[in-house]
Amino acid sequence: MKEYPSTLVDMYEALPIPFGLVRYGVAPDHPEVKNVQNRFEEVANDSRYTFIGNVKYGEDLTLKDLKSQYDAIVFSYGASQEKSLGIKNENEYIKNIFSARAFVVIGQGNVALDVSRILLMDIVELSKTDITEYALEKLRNNRIKNVIIVGRRGPLQVSFTAKELREMINLPNTKFHTDSELLKNELSTNIEIISKDRPLKRLMQILEKGMYHTSGYKSWSLKFLRSPHEFIAHENDDPSRPKYVRAVRFQINRLEGPLENRVAVPTGEMEEIETGLVLKSVGYRSIPLEGLPFDENKGIVPNYKGKILDNDNNEQPGLYVAGWLKRGPQGVIATTMNDAYETAEVIVSDIKQNKSMLSTDTFNATKQGSKAIIPILHQRGIRTVSYEDWKKIEERENEAGRAKNKPREKFGRVEDAMRVLDT
Numbered sequence: 001m002k003e004y005p006s007t008l009v010d011m012y013e014a015l016p017i018p019f020g021l022v023r024y025g026v027a028p029d030h031p032e033v034k035n036v037q038n039r040f041e042e043v044a045n046d047s048r049y050t051f052i053g054n055v056k057y058g059e060d061l062t063l064k065d066l067k068s069q070y071d072a073i074v075f076s077y078g079a080s081q082e083k084s085l086g087i088k089n090e091n092e093y094i095k096n097i098f099s100a101r102a103f104v105v106i107g108q109g110n111v112a113l114d115v116s117r118i119l120l121m122d123i124v125e126l127s128k129t130d131i132t133e134y135a136l137e138k139l140r141n142n143r144i145k146n147v148i149i150v151g152r153r154g155p156l157q158v159s160f161t162a163k164e165l166r167e168m169i170n171l172p173n174t175k176f177h178t179d180s181e182l183l184k185n186e187l188s189t190n191i192e193i194i195s196k197d198r199p200l201k202r203l204m205q206i207l208e209k210g211m212y213h214t215s216g217y218k219s220w221s222l223k224f225l226r227s228p229h230e231f232i233a234h235e236n237d238d239p240s241r242p243k244y245v246r247a248v249r250f251q252i253n254r255l256e257g258p259l260e261n262r263v264a265v266p267t268g269e270m271e272e273i274e275t276g277l278v279l280k281s282v283g284y285r286s287i288p289l290e291g292l293p294f295d296e297n298k299g300i301v302p303n304y305k306g307k308i309l310d311n312d313n314n315e316q317p318g319l320y321v322a323g324w325l326k327r328g329p330q331g332v333i334a335t336t337m338n339d340a341y342e343t344a345e346v347i348v349s350d351i352k353q354n355k356s357m358l359s360t361d362t363f364n365a366t367k368q369g370s371k372a373i374i375p376i377l378h379q380r381g382i383r384t385v386s387y388e389d390w391k392k393i394e395e396r397e398n399e400a401g402r403a404k405n406k407p408r409e410k411f412g413r414v415e416d417a418m419r420v421l422d423t
């Protein structure tokens with residue numbers, strides 16, 4: 001819109017609510033991260049921008065519909081699928097049981113630390129955030145005392161970052177435990193490499209210092225060199241009753257290969273960790289949607305700097321990709337924004353070079369966009385949500401939040417958000 005002031009931009013979103021993971025991924029006690037929403041608000045208030053919520057690409061809308069009404073399309077529907085472990089009983093026991101005192105988290109990324117921090121945090125502090133009331137209620141009644149975060153590789157291969165580790169270490173009334181022998185050994189044998197890698201050095205310093213946090217009635221620990229092998233259920237002969245997880249069996253690993261490419265190799269030994277609740281936090285995956293090429297190995301839409309490529313590496317006129325769908329489920333919001341700027345620059349450059357856009361002729365801005373698409377969606381029985389509609393939903397959330405002394409009380413279900421628009 002900056003480069004070509006006559007450009008119109010329409011944004012289709014599956015939910016009646018914008019903001020993606022900034023709203024439902026970023027932890028409630030990190031409100032400053034959500035400030036990026038204000039930046040979006042500026043764009044949304046521009047008369048050349050239209051938000052069309054509650055529309056699922058691939059179900060409500062096809063590539064053919066869009067192609068006929070736009071010069072260019074950017075796909076940025078994220079990575080909505082959780083990666084699976086592919087181990088025995090994985091799907092049988094993934095239930096929302098919230099009765100356990102001990103909690104096993106599989107994976108050692110920032111999501112694992114965010115979830116663990118929320119579980120161990122002071123409930124009064126948490127109640128001042130925009131965490132939903134139903135989550136807060138569960139946490140109030142079932143305080144978790146002990147969280148074990150298990151990784152398949154070693155301390156130098158953790159995927160979380162310094163700020164998030166420091167927040168965990170500094171949790172009040174919470175002691176920290178890890179395999180200090182392994183940590184010391186890894187630090188001393190790799191001292192030269194660590195000293196040249198500043199973020200890693202900082203992370204390791206925080207970890208080392210953390211070993212002195214040995215008092216508190218709650219605890220968390222980092223366990224290394226353990227790959228999940230099987231979920232084990234409580235004995236239960238009654239098939240009509242649900243089975244609950246009792247333990248996770250892990251394969252014990254050793255590390256092999258150079259530091260920049262360390263792999264976990266099974267030693268053949270096993271270990272069981274008793275737990276009533278397991279959370280898999282091993283990353284995400286994008287899914288292929290209608291009309292788009294997809295690289296199954298990388299889990300992304302193949303592209304060059306955001307321009308979609310077909311299976312023979314040919315550029316697809318007018319089709320672009322951004323965000324996790326473009327580069328995989330890695331990186332913070334700033335990374336995702338920079339990467340979106342790159343895609344925007346490629347679009348501008350294509351227009352400047354008179355490259356073919358979606359119509360076979362060059363960029364001409366004669367298509368109708370959402371003016372033509374919205375009536376089609378209505379004919380298909382879809383209640384589209386405009387930005388003004390979203391603001392009504394937001395106002396209801398803010399109102400409910402004020403009553404509870406928190407920034408907002410978020411709707412957790414699409415039906416509840418949509419009901420606001422009926423009144």
Ligand SMILES: Cc1cc2nc3c(=O)[nH]c(=O)nc-3n(C[C@H](O)[C@H](O)[C@H](O)COP(=O)(O)OP(=O)(O)OC[C@H]3O[C@@H](n4cnc5c(N)ncnc54)[C@H](O)[C@@H]3O)c2cc1C
Nearest residue numbers: 013014020021025026056057077078323324331332333336
């Ligand atoms: C749990 C979690 C916590 C995080 N916390 C932080 C943090 O504290 N700080 C930080 O910097 N980064 C954080 N990140 C990373 C950050 O959220 C991502 O870098 C960023 O959100 C990725 O942006 P995206 O646009 O690719 O995907 P998303 O943010 O997921 O946006 C994709 C959008 O597409 C919509 N969509 C999906 N399918 C369809 C469809 N078929 N049709 C139409 N719309 C569709 C979705 O509803 C969503 O709104 C976190 C990530 C996770 C998973």
Ligand SMILES: NC(=O)c1ccc[n+]([C@@H]2O[C@H](COP(=O)([O-])OP(=O)(O)OC[C@H]3O[C@@H](n4cnc5c(N)ncnc54)[C@H](OP(=O)(O)O)[C@@H]3O)[C@@H](O)[C@H]2O)c1
Nearest residue numbers: 107108109110111112152153159281282283329330331332
């Ligand atoms: N506060 C924040 O800034 C914040 C918060 C949340 C998320 N984010 C960002 O969002 C992105 C996604 O985060 P994430 O935590 O979901 O993913 P991640 O950083 O990719 O971490 C995934 C973890 O799961 C492990 N894992 C993967 N497959 C496994 C398997 N089959 N068995 C056992 N362990 C397995 C990985 O270990 P290996 O290394 O061995 O594969 C890694 O420890 C990251 O870039 C993250 O920084 C940022």
